[in-house]
Every structure is written in C-alpha cells, then in structure tokens.
Amino acid sequence: MAARVEQLVTSGTFSLDGGTWDVDNNVWIVGDDSEAIVVDAAHDADAIVAALGGRALRAVVCTHAHDDHVNAAPALAAATGAPVLLHPDDLPLWKLTHPDRLPDGELSDGQTLSVAGTELTVLHTPGHAPGAVSLYAPALGTVFxxxxxxxxxxxxxxxxxxxxxxxxxSIRDRLLSLPPETVVRTGHGESTTIGAEAPALDEWVKRGH
Known part of the structure; x- marks a missing residue:
C-alpha cells in the first residue's frame, strides 16, 4: 500500500524570549496501514498515539526545536519506542524545553528517511531556527x-x-527550486504550493520581516 499523508491539529502554547502565545500546530503522519513517521510531535502525545491507531512508529521527526513542535516528542517516543530525530544545530533550543533528555538521533542535510516504501529527503532550511529542516517527499508531491x-x-x-x-x-535555494506543483505542508495553518508562493519572494525581501 502506498504511503499517505494525514493531518492532526493539536493546540497548546509556544513560549520563547519571555512570551507565551496560544497556538494550533499541524502534526503530520506519513505512512501506510502498518507503519508511519510523525513530523512534529506537538502538544498532545495521546492524541498522536490515537491517530496512529496501532501502526509501528518509525521516527518522530522534528522540523525544529521550538517548544510547540517538540513538547510531546519524549512522551510519544516513550509510548511507541520510536527515536526522536533533530538537526544538531537546534540542540540549544531543544534543551530549553527538554534539558534532561536529548534527541535519539541527528538529522542532516541530504539524509533520506524511508517509511512505507516512500523516501523523504532532509533539507536543512535554517532561518526560523538554526537547525530547521524541511522534508521533501517527491513520490507524494509534497514538502513538509x-x-x-x-x-x-x-x-x-x-x-x-x-x-x-x-x-x-533557505526558501529561495532549497524550497522554491522544487517543482511548482509541490504541496507545502506547514507547521501551522493551511497548506499551499511552491508555485503559489514563489512569485512573492521579492516582495517578502522588500518587506524584510
């Protein structure tokens, strides 16, 4: 059976630099009826376990280590036996949330993860965080x-x-070079496509977020 993408939205808070905000996060489950990986274990490990429905979890992949993206990762790993994977450049952020529990493995640019016969390539896309990564699954026509x-x-x-x-x-060199029809599955909010976002790059630069 081919891999598919499922979306779970969980709610909680994001805290950094002394501020705290309410947030809704996208948790992405990639796999088939027997195995899966989770992209960003946010807020609610029990809800993620329920969504997995007994499937073998191969990895908990962290796109970056802001607390709203990793706060449920250790509990999910404990419940499933899956390793938590993070780019090492985000360890300082990880330790703000989990000072006594390191990730189980590292993500590196160009690394390939495989689940349900589908490959996801790790793209190091820093900027939002030093160790931020995106995961490109060409067979699924999508990038996380x-x-x-x-x-x-x-x-x-x-x-x-x-x-x-x-x-x-990162966006110009690593993401906008992907095929324009590639679906962009984000950490919060609605999905989009590479083709829909590419024309606005120069405008973003002018605005200088």
Whole structure:
C-alpha cells in the first residue's frame, strides 16, 4: 500500500524570549496501514498515539526545536519506542524545553528517511531556527516545511536563534527550486504550493520581516 499523508491539529502554547502565545500546530503522519513517521510531535502525545491507531512508529521527526513542535516528542517516543530525530544545530533550543533528555538521533542535510516504501529527503532550511529542516517527499508531491515557509510568506524571524536573510536564502535555494506543483505542508495553518508562493519572494525581501 502506498504511503499517505494525514493531518492532526493539536493546540497548546509556544513560549520563547519571555512570551507565551496560544497556538494550533499541524502534526503530520506519513505512512501506510502498518507503519508511519510523525513530523512534529506537538502538544498532545495521546492524541498522536490515537491517530496512529496501532501502526509501528518509525521516527518522530522534528522540523525544529521550538517548544510547540517538540513538547510531546519524549512522551510519544516513550509510548511507541520510536527515536526522536533533530538537526544538531537546534540542540540549544531543544534543551530549553527538554534539558534532561536529548534527541535519539541527528538529522542532516541530504539524509533520506524511508517509511512505507516512500523516501523523504532532509533539507536543512535554517532561518526560523538554526537547525530547521524541511522534508521533501517527491513520490507524494509534497514538502513538509515546519515553520520555514507558510501560505503567504516565510516563518517569523523576530526572536532568538532566528535570522531573516538566512530564511530567505533557505526558501529561495532549497524550497522554491522544487517543482511548482509541490504541496507545502506547514507547521501551522493551511497548506499551499511552491508555485503559489514563489512569485512573492521579492516582495517578502522588500518587506524584510
């Protein structure tokens, strides 16, 4: 059976630099009826376990280590036995949320993850966070961008560990080079496509988020 993409929305808070905000997060489940990976274990491990429905979880993949994207990762790993994978450049952020529990493995640019016969390629896309990654699944015509690219523009870069010129470079060089019909599945909000976002790049640069 071919892999499919399922979306679960969980709610909680995001805290950084002394502020806290209410957020809804997209949790993406990629797999078939027997196995899956989870992209961003946000807020509610029990809800994610329920959505998995007994499937073997191969990995908990973190697009970056802001607390709203990783706060349920250790509990999900404990419940399923799956390893938590994170790009090492985001360890300082991870340790703000989980000081006593390191990730189980590292993500690196160009690395390939396989689930249900489908390959996802890790693209290092820093800017929103130093170790931010996107996951490109050409067979599914989709890319999971975390908080790097949204419908309508780049992720926020106004807080610690973020950098606007870097996120623009990541989007231009790593994401907008993908086929225009590629579906962009984001960390929050609605999905979009590469083709829908590409024409606005120069405008984002002018606005200088």
């Amino acid at each position: 961008t975390g908080d790097t690219l949204f419908a309508g523009g780049p992720g926020a870069t106004g807080r610690s560990f973020s950098h606007f010129p870097t996120i623009i470079d």
